[in-house]
Amino acid sequence: ELKVEQNPLFLSMQEGKNYTIYCNYSTTSDRLYWYRQDPGKSLESLFVLLSNGAVKQEGRLMASLDTKARLSTLHITAAVHDLSATYFCAVHNAGNMLTFGGGTRLMVKP
Amino acid sequence: GAVVSQHPSRVICKSGTSVKIECRSLDFQATTMFWYRQFPKQSLMLMATSNEGSKATYEQGVEKDKFLINHASLTLSTLTVTSAHPEDSSFYICSAIETISPDTQYFGPGTRLTVL
Numbered sequence: 001e002l003k004v005e006q007n008p009l010f011l012s013m014q015e016g017k018n019y020t021i022y023c024n025y026s027t028t029s030d031r032l033y034w035y036r037q038d039p040g041k042s043l044e045s046l047f048v049l050l051s052n053g054a055v056k057q058e059g060r061l062m063a064s065l066d067t068k069a070r071l072s073t074l075h076i077t078a079a080v081h082d083l084s085a086t087y088f089c090a091v092h093n094a095g096n097m098l099t100f101g102g103g104t105r106l107m108v109k110p
Numbered sequence: 111g112a113v114v115s116q117h118p119s120r121v122i123c124k125s126g127t128s129v130k131i132e133c134r135s136l137d138f139q140a141t142t143m144f145w146y147r148q149f150p151k152q153s154l155m156l157m158a159t160s161n162e163g164s165k166a167t168y169e170q171g172v173e174k175d176k177f178l179i180n181h182a183s184l185t186l187s188t189l190t191v192t193s194a195h196p197e198d199s200s201f202y203i204c205s206a207i208e209t210i211s212p213d214t215q216y217f218g219p220g221t222r223l224t225v226l
Contacts, residue, residue: 031213042203042220043154048213088153096142096212100153 006101021104023072023089031092079108116218130190133204139184140206148201160187194225
């Protein structure tokens with residue numbers, strides 16, 4: 001059974017600081033996704049990572065994938081308040097299913 | 111981009127009643143749709159996989175007689191919560207995979223169900 005673990009579960013950081021969210025998964029997969037969720041809203045797709053060593057960047061967010069270590073990271077550079085949200089990684093399963101990590105609730109303080 | 115809608119966005123019902131939630135792919139055909147449930151401050155848990163024209167596949171621990179899923183067309187799947195109870199109160203999110211390009215799940219905006 002595929003297990004996906006994120007850490008930290010909660011992150012409070014100052015504006016302007018950098019931090020990394022980690023996503024570990026237990027079995028081989030060919031795809032990993034990162035999503036953002038604002039309170040009361042559904043998921044917004046951020047990144048899809050398809051291969052070992054894949055790196056994608058959008059604004060202050062950068063995601064990477066190491067399939068050998070079964071690890072993905074979401075790096076936040078010079079955080080701003082607008083990045084406050086909950087971030088989920090999700091790993092692709094057979095049958096096109098996704099298994100989600102527990103989520104990281106990010107709070108960026110001015 | 112592909113758009114998935116859900117209706118209603120919010121519903122309040124009395125205990126013992128049934129509630130139907132619709133999930134539509136607006137500009138693409140979706141052979142497969144998924145239903146998730148999310149409790150406050152928790153992650154998304156897959157409830158079932160809905161395939162057009164066939165029976166849904168339920169995840170372990172999800173009662174198929176309580177959560178009825180129908181995927182009668184390539185653009186519509188419905189989830190009916192039967193005899194709802196307060197513990198069924200949750201945020202229900204559907205997603206759809208485009209038939210011709212199954213790499214991406216497109217998520218609906220979610221339905222907030224409150225059972226009194």
